[in-house]
Amino acid sequence: xxxxxxxxxxxxxxxxxxxxxxxxxxxxxxxxxxxxxxxxxxxxxxxxxxxxxxxxxxxxxxxxxxxxxxxxxxxxxxxxxxxxxxxxxxxxxxxxxxxxxxxxxxxxxxxxxxxxxxxxxxxxxxxxxxxxxxxxxxxxxxxxxxxxxxxxxxxxxxxxxxxxxxxxxxxxxxxxxxxxxxxxxxxxxxxxxxxxxxxxxxxxxxxxxxxxxxxxxxxxxxxxxxxxxxxxxxxxxxxxxxxxxxxxxxxxxxxxxxxxxxxxxxxxxxxx
Amino acid sequence: xxxxxxxxxxxxxxxxxxxxxxxxxxxxxxxxxxxxxxxxxxxxxxxxxxxxxxxxxxxxxxxxxxxxxxxxxxxxxxxxxxxxxxxxxxxxxxxxxxxxxxxxxxxxxxxxxxxxxxxxxxxxxxxxxxxxxxxxxxxxxxxxxxxxxxxxxxxxxxxxxxxxxxxxxxxxxxxxxxxxxxxxxxxxxxxxxxxxxxxxxxxxxxxxxxxxxxxxxxxxxxxxxxxxxxxxxxxxxxxxxxxxxxxxxxxxxxxxxxxxxxxxxxxxxxxxxxxxxxxxxxxxxxxxx
Numbered sequence: 001x002x003x004x005x006x007x008x009x010x011x012x013x014x015x016x017x018x019x020x021x022x023x024x025x026x027x028x029x030x031x032x033x034x035x036x037x038x039x040x041x042x043x044x045x046x047x048x049x050x051x052x053x054x055x056x057x058x059x060x061x062x063x064x065x066x067x068x069x070x071x072x073x074x075x076x077x078x079x080x081x082x083x084x085x086x087x088x089x090x091x092x093x094x095x096x097x098x099x100x101x102x103x104x105x106x107x108x109x110x111x112x113x114x115x116x117x118x119x120x121x122x123x124x125x126x127x128x129x130x131x132x133x134x135x136x137x138x139x140x141x142x143x144x145x146x147x148x149x150x151x152x153x154x155x156x157x158x159x160x161x162x163x164x165x166x167x168x169x170x171x172x173x174x175x176x177x178x179x180x181x182x183x184x185x186x187x188x189x190x191x192x193x194x195x196x197x198x199x200x201x202x203x204x205x206x207x208x209x210x211x212x213x214x215x216x217x218x219x220x221x222x223x224x225x226x227x228x229x230x231x232x233x234x235x236x237x238x239x240x241x242x243x244x245x246x247x248x249x250x251x252x253x254x255x256x257x258x259x260x261x262x263x264x265x266x267x268x269x270x271x272x
Numbered sequence: 273x274x275x276x277x278x279x280x281x282x283x284x285x286x287x288x289x290x291x292x293x294x295x296x297x298x299x300x301x302x303x304x305x306x307x308x309x310x311x312x313x314x315x316x317x318x319x320x321x322x323x324x325x326x327x328x329x330x331x332x333x334x335x336x337x338x339x340x341x342x343x344x345x346x347x348x349x350x351x352x353x354x355x356x357x358x359x360x361x362x363x364x365x366x367x368x369x370x371x372x373x374x375x376x377x378x379x380x381x382x383x384x385x386x387x388x389x390x391x392x393x394x395x396x397x398x399x400x401x402x403x404x405x406x407x408x409x410x411x412x413x414x415x416x417x418x419x420x421x422x423x424x425x426x427x428x429x430x431x432x433x434x435x436x437x438x439x440x441x442x443x444x445x446x447x448x449x450x451x452x453x454x455x456x457x458x459x460x461x462x463x464x465x466x467x468x469x470x471x472x473x474x475x476x477x478x479x480x481x482x483x484x485x486x487x488x489x490x491x492x493x494x495x496x497x498x499x500x501x502x503x504x505x506x507x508x509x510x511x512x513x514x515x516x517x518x519x520x521x522x523x524x525x526x527x528x529x530x531x532x533x534x535x536x537x538x539x540x541x542x543x544x545x546x547x548x549x550x551x552x553x554x555x556x557x558x559x560x561x
Contacts, residue, residue, distance in 0.1 A: 006467065012361050013368075016354075017375050023435065024378070026401050027390050041404040087287035094275060100556065106287060107552040109294045113496035115517045116541040117297040119304055119524055119534050123314065124297075146290040158559070169273040175283065178273060204383030206499040207517075211525060222385040226503050229389050236393050243386045254381035258374060261381065262443055269485050270555040271444065 031055070031240035038237045051237065058228065058242035064216055065224030066245070071134050072220060073202040076141035081195045083142075084149020085157075089179055091150065092157035093165060103154070107270060110147045118211055125212055132213050137220065140212055141202045148201075148268065149194050155267040156190025157183070189263065196257055197264030200250045221246045298541065305534035312528060323535035333536075335511055336519045339426060340543075343494035343515065347430045347437075352486045354434070355441025356479065360471055362442070363449050373446075377439035384436075388503025391432035395419035395504075419505060422512035429500055429513055437493070441486045448482035449475060481558070488551040495544050516540050 030038060031054055032047040091103050121140060122131065130136030164186065168178050184191065209220040216224070225246045232238040254261055305324070308317040327333045358376060362369045379387065394401045395418035403415040419428045452474065460470055498517040501507055507514035507522075516536055524533025 006364065008467070009361050009364055012357065013365060013372055016358060017372060020375050020379070020435065020438075023390055023394060023401075026394075039399075041399060042408070043401050043404055044408070083286040083290075087284050090280070090283035093273070096280060102284065102288070104552055104556055105295075106291050107556070108548050109291050111492060111548045111552065112298075112544050113492065113517070113540055115496060115498070115520055116301050116537040116544075117294060118520075119530060119537065120297040120300040122525075143290055143293065146287060147294070150287050155559075165273050173273065175273060175275050175279050200381060204385070206383065206385050206502070207521070210502075211521070222383050222499075225383075225385050225389060229392070229503065234396075234399065236399070239389055239393065243389045247382055247386050250381040250383070251378070254374075254378055258377070262377065265380065265440065266443060266447070269444070269489055270552070270559065271447070271482075271485050 027240045027243060030237050031244050033237050035235070035237060054237045054241035055245065058238055058245055061228055061231075062221055062224050062242055062245055065219055065221040068134060068137075068218060069203055069221040072137045072141065073199055076138045076145065076202055077195060077199040079138075079142050080145035080149045080198055081153070081191065084146045084151075085153035085191060085194065086179065087146075088150040088153035089157055089183055090175065092154040093175075103151075106147045107151055110151055114144055115207070118207070121208075122211060132215070132218050134218060136212055137209070137218075140208050141205070144208070145198050145202065149198055151270060152194045152197065152264055152267040153187075153190050155270065156193065156263075157187055159190075160187060189260065190267075192257065193260040193264035193267065196253050196261055197268060200253060200261065203249055301534050301537050301541075304531060305538045307531050307534075309531040309534075310529055319531075323531045326532060327535050327539075332511055332514070332519065333516075336514050336516045337539075339513065339515045340495060340497075342426060343430060343497060344491055346427065347433055347494055348487055348490045351434050351437050351441050351490060352483060354438045355443075355486065356445045356475075358438065358442045359445035359449055360475055362446060364467065373442075376442055379436040380439050382436070384499035385503050387432055387436050388500045391428070391435070392419060392504045394432075395428045397421075420509060422509045425505055425509060425513045429504055432500060432504070433493075433497070437490065440489070444482045444485055445479055448479040452478045484551075484554065488547055491547050492544060495540060495547075 026043045029045075029047050030043060032050050032052075033054075034049070034051045037045075037048060037051075087106075091099055125131045125136045125140070128136075128139075130139060160183075164182065165178075168182055173181070204222065205220075206222045206226070210223045210226075213219050213223070225242050228242045229239055232242075306318060306320060307315070308319040308322065309315045362372055365372065397403060397415075397417045397420045400418065402418065403412075406412055406414050416424060419425050456474055457470060460474060465473070496517050497515055498521065501513055501515055501518045502521075505513045507518050517540060520533050520536040520540065523529045523536060
């Protein structure tokens with residue numbers, strides 16, 4: 001069958017692609033310009049040199065925040081994925097009384113906006129002396145992400161071939177052994193997807209981060225970046241360098257593990 | 273594989289405790305909303321629905337609620353439509369798809385704080401990118417105050433959100449289009465159907481479930497949008513871009529009207545429940561089949 005040339009297709013894709021790339025392009029190029037170049041307002045023009053000083057200034061402001069984000073996001077992600085997949089595995093593999101109800105109740109908790117638990121959350125943290133601490137942030141993100149990790153990992157585990165379970169049963173292997181010896185090595189697509197999605201969500205999160213911490217020592221990168229916007233108002237080259245630095249971990253994940261990121265994102269909608 | 277009751281307890285206790293804790297905190301919020309709690313320390317002065325009545329008498333509350341509704345109305349249809357058109361275009365583009373797809377998806381990896389910082393500059397009336405581009409191509413007369421105008425700021429912000437979320441809708445639609453049987457599409461092509469006819473008569477009717485997911489997820493996003501508002505406008509100019517979650521934060525943590533803030537949270541909860549419960553039951557039914 002003859003394929004039509006489809007002029008419309010190329011036009012739509014080219015225009016849309018330009019529109020989607022433009023913000024990223026001006027962000028990168030402006031982050032490398034000196035103030036005089038930026039003042040010209042010729043944002044499409046590429047930078048003349050590489051003004052790395054912008055990055056040094058922005059990094060100086062952000063470095064404690066970046067460190068805090070790393071210190072918080074890594075353990076919170078690891079624990080959330082472990083505890084979540086621990087339950088997700090059981091919910092995906094076995095049908096028992098109320099297993100559907102548990103899954104339903106956990107999904108609802110995942111999807112509801114977490115503004116509705118923000119007030120007791122802060123009180124809870126204050127009562128435990130965890131307000132304005134990194135440990136407090138870890139606990140908060142852990143609690144918020146365990147149900148999410150359970151749902152996402154369960155969605156992936158459901159796709160595993162049933163023969164896996166049957167073979168394990170023949171060998172007399174119980175659920176605990178199965179989880180550690182078979183599931184963890186075999187279900188890597190699901191586990192990697194869950195991990196990087198939750199890591200990215202925590203890294204990018206803002207509301208919990210500004211509610212539970214104040215001041216430069218405990219704040220994560222996102223509130224610091226939001227503050228940078230106030231302190232360096234109209235200094236677009238510094239703001240863009242700061243935005244770039246904050247985006248490096250998620251963008252690296254997207255570039256190298258994009259397939260997993262998207263798979264996790266889709267599983268997170270329970271699309272089935 | 274054999275398992276016992278002990279296994280159920282062993283595997284589900286951590287998740288169960290977390291989920292119970294979250295529901296308990298929701299109830300706690302609901303109870304706080306019935307108290308006249310002002311200040312940092314808890315104060316339990318039961319005053320019934322007084323916080324809600326105060327809220328309903330505030331013009332600010334209605335403006336915020338209206339803005340949340342505007343978000344849904346103006347954000348969701350273009351995002352879904354663009355996502356569907358791009359998904360169809362990508363599906364038709366064959367091998368080029370692998371090249372084009374990430375370009376629409378990378379914004380999903382960015383923080384809203386980054387998106388907000390970037391787009392606040394794009395829309396800056398004085399030295400922003402969009403006005404500079406318009407001047408650069410001789411269309412300076414079309415330059416707008418954008419984010420600085422109370423009339424335009426909300427739409428500007430929604431524009432940034434469309435940029436960020438179109439790839440999400442596109443991915444869901446792309447998966448849905450690929451689930452459509454090849455034979456139906458090929459048969460209609462043999463009958464001489466154009467791209468547009470295939471789109472209208474085959475693609476659109478067969479991606480309804482993707483639309484359900486997109487609409488549900490974007491509605492939830494519209495209900496809880498906070499970061500973009502904070503970073504781009506702080507609710508301004510005036511309170512033209514304020515939404516309920518922003519008001520909730522300001523009332524609770526800046527003005528320390530905790531009871532009032534809790535009442536706003538409960539209203540957000542009620543609006544979200546209307547979407548979440550049907551959506552969760554619908555998707556669970558789908559997963560079982």
